[in-house]
Amino acid sequence: MGLLALALIGLAAWLIWTGRLQRMSAKDGMALGAALVGAVVAAKGKTLLGAPLLLGATWFFFARSWPRKAKARPGKPVPQAAAPQAVIEARKLLGVGPDADARAIRAAHRRLIASVHPDKGGTEALAAQINAARDLLIRETAPRD
Known part of the structure; x- marks a missing residue:
């Protein structure tokens, strides 16, 4: 688990260094923070406390990467005009x-x-x-x- 914590800390440092962290939403930042805290807590030997944070953050990022299907509406599509x-x-x-x-x-x-x-x-x-x-x-x- 200590290696995982170091990998997540390295990932966060890389995100900051490359400027990709600036494009993150608040939800992305909170999930990344939860993953970091979970990894550190799990590395300290409190696996039962750290694992849910790590699993929750992992689920969040995987769920965001899944393509969403648009609901099909019967009939003619309505053109979207800009406000x-x-x-x-x-x-x-x-x-x-x-x-x-x-x-x-x-x-x-x-x-x-x-x-x-x-x-x-x-x-x-x-x-x-x-x-x-x-x-x-x-x-x-x-x-x-």
């Missing part, structure tokens, strides 16, 4: 007007992402927001059938 506020926020973020076409949206995205890309010292969260804004606006400008 007007989300479109307005996306336009503000990219700095494009309401009459911008897909080419203008892509150009604004390229200019903005070049300055805030994680490889250039920006954050991954902001780059993800900019990418999501581009995708939303391009979907909104696509011709409707």
